[in-house]
Every structure is written in structure tokens, then in C-alpha cells.
Amino acid sequence: MxxxxxxxxxxxxSGGRSPRVLxxxxxxxxxxxxxIGNGLVEFFLxxxxxxxxxxxxxxTGLVASAVMNARxxxxxxxxRNSESESFGRILRALSRSVSPDAVVEAIVHELGAATNADxxxxxxxxxxxxxxxxxxxxxLPGTPTSNMVMPIRQVEPIENRHLREMPRQTPGxxxxxxxxxxxxxxxxxxxxxxxxxxxNQATASIRSRMPMRSQNSxxxxxxxxxxxxxxxxxxxxxxxxxxxxxxLQSGRxxxxxxxxxxxxxxxxxxxxxxxxxxxxxxxxxxxxxxxSHQAAESEAxxxxxxxxxxxxxxxxxxxxxxxxxxxxxxxxxxxIDVDHFKLLNDRYGHQVGDVVLKSIANAIxxxxxxxDVPVRFGGEEFLVLLRNPSQGIAMEIxxxxxxxxxxxxxxDAGVTERVTVSVGVASGQFSDExxxxxxxxxDRALYAAKRTGRDxxxxxxxxxxxx
Numbered sequence: 189m190x191x192x193x194x195x196x197x198x199x200x201x202s203g204g205r206s207p208r209v210l211x212x213x214x215x216x217x218x219x220x221x222x223x224i225g226n227g228l229v230e231f232f233l234x235x236x237x238x239x240x241x242x243x244x245x246x247x248t249g250l251v252a253s254a255v256m257n258a259r260x261x262x263x264x265x266x267x268r269n270s271e272s273e274s275f276g277r278i279l280r281a282l283s284r285s286v287s288p289d290a291v292v293e294a295i296v297h298e299l300g301a302a303t304n305a306d307x308x309x310x311x312x313x314x315x316x317x318x319x320x321x322x323x324x325x326x327x328l329p330g331t332p333t334s335n336m337v338m339p340i341r342q343v344e345p346i347e348n349r350h351l352r353e354m355p356r357q358t359p360g361x362x363x364x365x366x367x368x369x370x371x372x373x374x375x376x377x378x379x380x381x382x383x384x385x386x387x388n389q390a391t392a393s394i395r396s397r398m399p400m401r402s403q404n405s406x407x408x409x410x411x412x413x414x415x416x417x418x419x420x421x422x423x424x425x426x427x428x429x430x431x432x433x434x435x436l437q438s439g440r441x442x443x444x445x446x447x448x449x450x451x452x453x454x455x456x457x458x459x460x461x462x463x464x465x466x467x468x469x470x471x472x473x474x475x476x477x478x479x480s481h482q483a484a485e486s487e488a489x490x491x492x493x494x495x496x497x498x499x500x501x502x503x504x505x506x507x508x509x510x511x512x513x514x515x516x517x518x519x520x521x522x523x524i525d526v527d528h529f530k531l532l533n534d535r536y537g538h539q540v541g542d543v544v545l546k547s548i549a550n551a552i553x554x555x556x557x558x559x560d561v562p563v564r565f566g567g568e569e570f571l572v573l574l575r576n577p578s579q580g581i582a583m584e585i586x587x588x589x590x591x592x593x594x595x596x597x598x599x600d601a602g603v604t605e606r607v608t609v610s611v612g613v614a615s616g617q618f619s620d621e622x623x624x625x626x627x628x629x630x631d632r633a634l635y636a637a638k639r640t641g642r643d644x645x646x647x648x649x650x651x652x653x654x655x
Contacts, residue, residue, distance in 0.1 A: 295308075
């Protein structure tokens, strides 16, 4: 059922027309009938001539043409109005989106309903990687969203030198060229007809006549080409037949695509193409805004010198895990401080000091487990948060950090002496012990390591006994 048709109440076959509209149509029909009837009566009673009859028919024709034109204009107005309303709802939803998943959620259902699509797929390039995240949504109620990852190499253009033509084996089969074992149809036997293929070709013709929001026509064509290659991969992965695609762009680069699909071979109307292109342009802007916001948030939580998480990230992370800790969870903290760092800065300069700090950060990252959280706590002090370490693991990691820093070769930076660190270790005694208390005990162990000669690892209980 068309989205743009006015629907009346159940049992009403008037198409949703009001009584006033019906009365207007009835009066118009009666007037036209009287006009024609009067002309015929006068003509047959010899009181009129053929000129008067022709004039009556002409006037009737003009009235009929005006009525038909008004009817077509009304339908077109309704279609445009519905298209604008759908686009407005998409814009409002996108303006509230604060994550990539929210952007996808904001457009798929409205876009699918407005275009009568059976499926909507949003394919977006994962920032900083070479994979595409695919969210494939069915318009059938209760059908879960399908998510998959597509390597970006799968949508790279196919070069002619990699194509080879396969001979036709039986009449009616389409010869294909093979690229890395995957078929690519290059021509079709005239005796076969695929409605979906014909619809795709007709839709491509419509798209070629419609402008895109792009820097230039060459950029538009290239972006469409990438979107079509993505649609081809989705047709192969999900068994789709009739697809319509529009690119998601970031500046002049293509960052993915929105793909609509239908089970039928109907040609996509121009309204669907317009709405998809507009939605893709706005979704591109929304994704760029979301990714920019995430990058800014990530930068605010990252130490720019060492690229380790900073104190802000550590505090937020501690609040998060504190709200989710179970009775069996344990936490340990390793604190690290560079020995005599002020003297090193005074002797070699702050630029060399920065090189030393970055090298120590690398040594710490190399020493910890994947689940551990290394942090630059401030100045020349670092910290590592360990989740659920087994017995002795915290001391082992602390010693590994100390040794790896001691073994660093900094001759290229002009540092001739060994750089060392003092390390304090503290393990939580029970599940609900505050992480700040564990950090405080690790700091006391660190100061004990400083007092007892530096370049060593001290566990918290040892420092407590010493005090």
C-alpha cells in the first residue's frame, strides 16, 4: 500500500475524502452533465447548430482537463508533502543521535517505511581501520538486526586485467567474468529476462539524471560507484535482488553507503531515490559529527605525550567498575615513579625528558596484560590498574616493569646513564574496598621503595609494617 495515499476510516471507500470534497465533485459532475445535455437537446431539436454543440464539448473537455490536472497536482503535492515529512522526521532523529549506532537507528525504519523497502542496510567505515561495519535491518516486525564486518578490500574496484571471460555453456545462461573466483555479469542473453536486473538498470537511469550533494560530478560518479559495489556485496551476502544505494561521504572520501532492497522487481521511484540521497547526505554529516565528538572525548582522556590514558580516564573508569564489581572481583594497583627525573631534565633538557617518558610508557605497555589499564597519572608518575589478578601477578608485573625500564637503551637520545623507576604494589583485600584506598596504599609502598634505595618494587604490606 502506498505511503502517499490518503487513507479513510475502515469501511470507507472514498479514499479518505471529506464530505465537502465529495459534494464539490458531485456538483461539478452535475454541472458538466447539464452542459452537455443542454447542447445535445438543442442540437437534436434543431434549435441549435453544430457550433454550439462543439462549444459545449470543448468547454466540457476544458473542465475535464482542469479536473485531471488538479487531481494529478494534488497527488504529487501529497507525495512531496509525505516525502518532506519523512525527511523531517529523519532530520529530527539524527539531530539527537550521539553515537554511530544511534545514527543507524535514526534512519533505517523511517527510510524503509517511506520507500517501501523490505530491508535497509547501513554500511560505515570504522574510523582508523580497514573494515566496514554492516547493520542489516529487515522491515518485518520482530526481526532482529543482523550485524557483520566486511573487509574494505571487498569493495575495491575490479580491474579489467583481472577479468577473464567464461564461455557460454548452455543457451539462456549469462556469460560471466571471474574476479578472484567471484562472478561478475558482463552481458545477458536476450532470451532471458530478470525483472530485478531490469529494475536495477531502470533505477540506475533515474539516478544518473538526479544530482547529488558532492563537490563535483566526477566525485559523485565515483561515490555512486563505491556504493554500488557495496550493494553488490550485500546482494551476494544476503541474497538480495533489487537494490538501491547511496554513498555516505566524509569530505571527498566515501565512508560507506545506505542500501535499500526489495524482493520484487519494481523500479524504484524518483521519490525513493531523492529521499535516500538526502538521508545519506544528512547521515554522513551526523556520523562525521559523532565521530568528531568521540575523537575529542578520546583526546580529552588521553595523555598527548605518551598516548596512555590520563588521570581523567582513570577516575571515570574506576567509577564505572565500582558500580559493577561483584563479590569475587579483586583489584590491584601498581604505581611507578621515575627516579631522579628532575636531575635528568636539568642535565639533558625537557625534550630529552619527554623522550624518556615516552620510552617508559612503551615499556609499561609492553609489560602489562591486555586486560590491565596503564595510566600516566601526572608528571613522571604512572599507574597500572589490574583486574582480578591471581596471587603474585601484581608483584610479577611490577618487577617486569622495573626490569624493562632498567634495560632501556637511550643512547640515541643522548642519555648515557641508566634510567630507573621505583614501584609500589597494593592488592585489594576485599571486593568492596575503595580503589582510592588501594591507590593510597600503593603510593605508600612507592615511597618506601624510594626511601630504601630506588630501582626496586615494594608491596604495600611491607611499607605498612615499616611504618
